[in-house]
Amino acid sequence: MTNLFLPILIVALSCGFVICTNVLPCTNVDAPVPEVQVQNCDDMPCVFYINSKTSMTMKFRAPRYLEHFAPNALASVMGVNVTYPLGQDDGCVGVTNTPCPLAENEYIEYTYGMLILPIFPEVSLTMEFSLIDKDLNNTAFECFKVDLQIKKA
Known part of the structure; x- marks a missing residue:
């Protein structure tokens, strides 16, 4: 009976008893998928409403000493990849x-x-x-993918 509850316990502990968002791994990053919480989204696709605020939180262990890092976003729409400017050059701003x-x-x-x-x-x-x-040629050290729908409120 104990073996049946072990997977549930591991998921609950890894997410800190909060709802994690199911996300996909990136193919170009050799790191485990971080624990991710997208505001008001448990499962994909996450729905974002135009003219509203949203946020996401990643929880992970630093793979090495990190002093200069930044977030990066790449949107894939109808087969076209577009880098989305996030306006944050210093990732330390987001570390809470x-x-x-x-x-x-x-x-x-x-x-x-x-x-x-x-x-x-x-x-x-x-x-x-x-x-x-x-400091390492803009190499990604944490990454995830999430399917989104942008809708009018």
């Missing part, structure tokens, strides 16, 4: 639980918030969100 620089294997909580601008069209897309190491 510890000061930068980050030590190797340090537990990190990173949050990014954004406004879904009124100029956004109603569309379905896949967003690849990563954190890149600016």
Whole structure:
């Protein structure tokens, strides 16, 4: 009977007893998928409403000493990949639980918030969100993909 409850316990502990969002791994990053919480989204596709705010939080362990890193977003819409400007050049701004620089294997909580601008069209897309190491040729060290639907409120 104990073996039946072990997987449930592991999931509950890894998400800290909160709802994690089911996300996809990135193919170009050799790291486990971070624990991700997208505001008001448990499962894909996540629905974002035009002219509203949303946020996401990633929880992970720093793979190495990190001093200069930044978020990066790549939107894939109808087979076209477009880099989405996030307006944040310093990833330390989003770290909520510890000061930068980050030590190797340090537990990190990173949050990014954004406004879904009124100029956004109603569309379905896949967003690849990563954190890149600016000291290592902008190499991604954490990454996930999430399917999104942008809709009018």
